Amino acid sequence: MLLFNYSTVVDPIFKDVRICVIELSGIKAGDKVLDVGCGTGDQVFHYEQKGAIATGIDQNPNMIELAERNRKRQGFKHSTFRIASATELPFPDVYFDCASISLGLHEMERDERNRAVSEMKRVVKKKGTLIFIDFQVPLPRNSIAYLIMVVEFIAGRDNHKCFRDYLALGGLKQILKENRLTPQKEALLKRGNLQVIKVKNSL
Numbered sequence: 001m002l003l004f005n006y007s008t009v010v011d012p013i014f015k016d017v018r019i020c021v022i023e024l025s026g027i028k029a030g031d032k033v034l035d036v037g038c039g040t041g042d043q044v045f046h047y048e049q050k051g052a053i054a055t056g057i058d059q060n061p062n063m064i065e066l067a068e069r070n071r072k073r074q075g076f077k078h079s080t081f082r083i084a085s086a087t088e089l090p091f092p093d094v095y096f097d098c099a100s101i102s103l104g105l106h107e108m109e110r111d112e113r114n115r116a117v118s119e120m121k122r123v124v125k126k127k128g129t130l131i132f133i134d135f136q137v138p139l140p141r142n143s144i145a146y147l148i149m150v151v152e153f154i155a156g157r158d159n160h161k162c163f164r165d166y167l168a169l170g171g172l173k174q175i176l177k178e179n180r181l182t183p184q185k186e187a188l189l190k191r192g193n194l195q196v197i198k199v200k201n202s203l
Helices: 002-013 015-025 042-049 061-074 110-123 143-154 157-169 172-178
Strands: 032-036 053-058 080-083 096-102 124-135 183-189 194-200
Touching: 002 015, 015 042, 015 096, 015 124, 015 183, 015 194, 032 042, 032 110, 042 053, 042 061, 053 061, 061 080, 096 110, 110 124, 110 157, 110 172, 124 157, 124 172, 143 157, 172 194
Parallel strands: 032 053, 032 096, 053 080, 096 124
Antiparallel strands: 124 194, 183 194
């Protein structure tokens, strides 16, 4: 029931984020695209609608099962999903034209974040596109930010610890700086609480 609600309630909330990612990434038909931590597969399906050859990975088998059900239900034929960790992507070097990760880095410990970013860099072609979506730091003082803080608190001690460390570190821009990646384009959504950043892969 929880996964059903996630797919039918949460996915529509993030529709504007999915569209922003498509517009910012500049992907075109035939591009190979990876979504890390794909969840229900919603971003992957938006990639396929643009004609991309899209793959989603998630370490939660239940989410991959749900993504496959959604793929069949919605009639997508060219998307694929695999159970895998963001820190050990099961793909060869320079395989994809683009890779994205949405609201995943703030859930990881610091060394895991850097390994995940390093893996994304490894599997994407030089000068290919990397898209990062996560919370803006500092969070603005509005109702959405307060809701985010409540949700992250009730998600559990480990999750909340990682979230607090993500905020203390400085968020996406500091993570990218530590991994020698320079933002090219960015957008703020959800009243300034979500940040979408596009970078070119430096390998």
